[in-house]
Each structure stands twice: as C-alpha cells, then as structure tokens.
Amino acid sequence: MSAEAGHGASVRIEACGKTFADGTHALEPATLDIASGETLVLLGPSGCGKTTMLRIIAGLEAPDAGGRVLFDGKDMTAVPIERRNVGMVFQSYALFPNMTVADNIGYGLKIRGMPDKERAARVAELVTLTNISGLENRRIDQLSGGQRQRVALARAVAIRPGILLLDEPLTALDAALRDRLRGELNRLLRALGITTIYVTHDQSEAMELGDRIVVMQKGAIAQIGTPREIYFTPRSRFVAEFIGAANIVEAAVEDGHLVLPGGRQPIHCDGDMPAAVAMIRPETIHVAAARSASLSGTIDSVSFIGDRQRLVVSGASSRLLTVDAPNTVQARPGERIGLSISPDAVRLLPPEN
Numbered sequence: 025m026s027a028e029a030g031h032g033a034s035v036r037i038e039a040c041g042k043t044f045a046d047g048t049h050a051l052e053p054a055t056l057d058i059a060s061g062e063t064l065v066l067l068g069p070s071g072c073g074k075t076t077m078l079r080i081i082a083g084l085e086a087p088d089a090g091g092r093v094l095f096d097g098k099d100m101t102a103v104p105i106e107r108r109n110v111g112m113v114f115q116s117y118a119l120f121p122n123m124t125v126a127d128n129i130g131y132g133l134k135i136r137g138m139p140d141k142e143r144a145a146r147v148a149e150l151v152t153l154t155n156i157s158g159l160e161n162r163r164i165d166q167l168s169g170g171q172r173q174r175v176a177l178a179r180a181v182a183i184r185p186g187i188l189l190l191d192e193p194l195t196a197l198d199a200a201l202r203d204r205l206r207g208e209l210n211r212l213l214r215a216l217g218i219t220t221i222y223v224t225h226d227q228s229e230a231m232e233l234g235d236r237i238v239v240m241q242k243g244a245i246a247q248i249g250t251p252r253e254i255y256f257t258p259r260s261r262f263v264a265e266f267i268g269a270a271n272i273v274e275a276a277v278e279d280g281h282l283v284l285p286g287g288r289q290p291i292h293c294d295g296d297m298p299a300a301v302a303m304i305r306p307e308t309i310h311v312a313a314a315r316s317a318s319l320s321g322t323i324d325s326v327s328f329i330g331d332r333q334r335l336v337v338s339g340a341s342s343r344l345l346t347v348d349a350p351n352t353v354q355a356r357p358g359e360r361i362g363l364s365i366s367p368d369a370v371r372l373l374p375p376e377n
C-alpha cells in the first residue's frame with residue numbers, strides 16, 4: 025500500500041463562476057481552498073452547481089473570465105484535463121466493457137508507457153486495495169454494479185493522481201452496498217492521501233466521508249465547515265433543513281427564553297426579538313415529566329425507527345415538534361408529555377432574506 029500513497033495536491037478555486045452559452049448561471053463566482061490530502065464534499069440539491077464546480081476543477085469546463093484554478097499554487101486554468109493529473113469516477117462507470125478488469129485498471133498506466141512488469145505490480149496492488157481479488161480476468165460486463173465501481177476507483181487512482189474527483193460514485197448502487205462501499209472508500213481515501221473532491225446530494229454520505237462539507241444552494245456556497253459544524257451550527261434554515269432532521273421553531277424571544285405555546289424555553293440570547301427562528305435537532309429534545317419540564321405538549325404519533333423512536337408532539341411549539349427518544353421511553357399517542365431541551369441545543373438562525 026505504501027507504494028500507492030502519493031502526494032495530494034492542494035487546490036484553490038478563485039472567483040470561479042460559470043455561465044453557460046444559453047445564459048444559465050450555473051455557478052456564482054466562488055473561492056475555495058482545499059488542503060493537500062483533504063476530502064472535500066460538495067453537497068446540495070439537484071441543479072445547485074456541484075457537477076459544474078467539479079468539471080471546472082477537472083478542466084472539462086472553463087470558468088467565466090476572471091476565474092482561476094490553482095493546483096499547489098500553480099495556475100492550471102488553461103491546462104487541458106490530460107495534463108492536470110486528476111483521477112475521475114462518475115456515477116456511470118465509464119469503463120471499457122470488453123476489456124478485462126486488469127486491463128481497465130492498467131489502461132492509464134499503459135498509455136503513459138509504464139513497462140508491463142511494473143504495471144502488473146501496480147494493478148495487483150490496486151486489486152487488493154479495492155477488494156476485487158479473483159476478478160482480474162473478468163470482462164466488465166460480467167461484473168456487478170459494486171464490483172464495477174471498485175474497478176472504476178482502482179482505475180482512477182492507478183495513475184497516482186494528485187487529485188481525485190468523484191461525482192456521485194455510489195448513487196447507482198443499492199442501499200446496503202452503498203453503505204459498505206462508503207466505508208471502504210473512506211478507508212481507501214485515507215490510505216492514499218489523495219486530495220479528493222466528492223459530489224453528492226446524500227447528506228449521510230457527505231458527513232461520513234467529508235473532512236469538510238460545502239453546502240451549495242442555487243449555484244452559490246451556502247456554508248463550508250466540518251460535518252459537525254454544518255450539523256450543529258448551520259448558518260441558515262436551508263442548511264439546517266438539508267442536513268439531518270431539524271425542527272424549525274418560530275417564536276418571540278423574551279428575557280432569554282423562546283416564548284412558545286407549550287411553555288418558555290431557555291436559550292442563549294442577549295436582547296429580545298419579536299420574531300426569531302430557531303433550530304432544534306430531534307435527538308437533543310428529552311422527554312421529561314409533564315409537570316416539571318419547561319415545555320409540554322401532546323403526543324400525536326410514535327414511530328419505531330430501529331435504534332430509537334420518533335415522536336411527533338403538538339402544542340409544545342408553533343409547529344409540530346419531532347422528538348427522537350430512546351426506545352426505553354414509554355410513549356403513546358394522546359398522552360401529555362414534558363420536554364426538556366438544553367439551551368445549548370437551540371440554535372437561532374438568521375432571518376431569511
């Protein structure tokens with residue numbers, strides 16, 4: 025494996041916007057720094073500009089005038105894709121169907137003129153690393169989806185790229201396989217130390233794989249941060265609702281409390297506000313005895329979701345509150361319950377523009 029570990033290039037995207045020929049503004053001018061060896065995830069709903077940003081980094085798309093792409097501080101904006109030393113994997117595998125697994129993985133090495141023996145050794149190493157031992161001589165059209173995606177990954181990293189670009193590589197796979205491959209991919213990226221930019225619209229994939237996540241909204245960067253920062257301190261309602269389950273509560277703030285129909289919830293806040301918007305994650309709300317809790321409401325529904333149960337509570341806030349409670353909590357629809365929420369778990373969001 026040591027022979028595969030390479031130098032990950034740092035990437036800087038500077039004022040890169042993209043307007044397509046038909047006038048579509050796919051990307052507002054954005055500036056972004058990605059550290060050597062970092063895995064950065066571009067996350068957002070369909071059409072928000074993720075793929076466009078990835079294609080600009082790859083050299084498949086030129087940014088609008090004024091935009092620059094730098095690798096290790098070197099201006100690559102005018103350098104064609106084949107000279108950027110990037111590896112790419114897409115949702116559709118783009119492998120050569122009639123070639124064997126080994127020939128697919130070694131293809132980039134062959135066209136670079138690597139001698140047969142060295143190439144065979146590199147391919148063997150990658151076959152092991154990506155868990156496809158025994159399949160070397162199969163044709164691509166004799167493989168399952170998960171196996172094909174492993175081959176595509178092995179082929180992308182075979183050339184020891186400084187940067188690996190992945191565009192929804194797991195989306196076409198079924199849920200169980202996706203979970204497993206996600207774990208394997210995580211391990212592989214850490215082992216290789218390649219700078220990785222990963223496009224997805226799947227928030228759990230983003231949280232598991234990303235050192236940092238860039239949340240995109242309508243062609244602009246809504247927030248950049250570690251998965252924990254994005255999850256616990258979203259900067260807008262859009263980010264809060266896009267990542268994980270979020271209760272968005274609208275209420276007045278008086279004397280350090282949200283004033284809600286179900287009671288007064290202490291929060292960290294100086295000064296009063298007639299109309300604040302707050303976010304509370306369902307798992308940070310605790311069920312308590314109705315009499316002693318600061319909030320109370322009525323259970324509308326209880327659903328079992330495996331490792332916990334999800335309660336929907338009405339009357340405690342201006343909206344229905346979703347509460348994730350341990351399975352040990354006794355809860356039945358129609359019951360009154362108390363809710364206790366730490367002031368630390370309530371995040372005030374800026375007003376929408």
Ligand SMILES: Nc1ncnc2c1ncn2[C@@H]1O[C@H](COP(=O)(O)OP(=O)(O)OP(=O)(O)O)[C@@H](O)[C@H]1O
Pocket residue numbers: 044045046048049050068069070071072073074075076077225
């Ligand atoms: N060649 C093109 N010409 C015109 N508009 C384009 C072109 N390519 C993409 N777009 C538009 O630019 C916007 C951003 O597209 P992009 O593919 O970057 O989004 P995305 O976030 O990757 O979406 P998805 O998750 O659906 O792949 C979309 O509105 C899309 O329709």
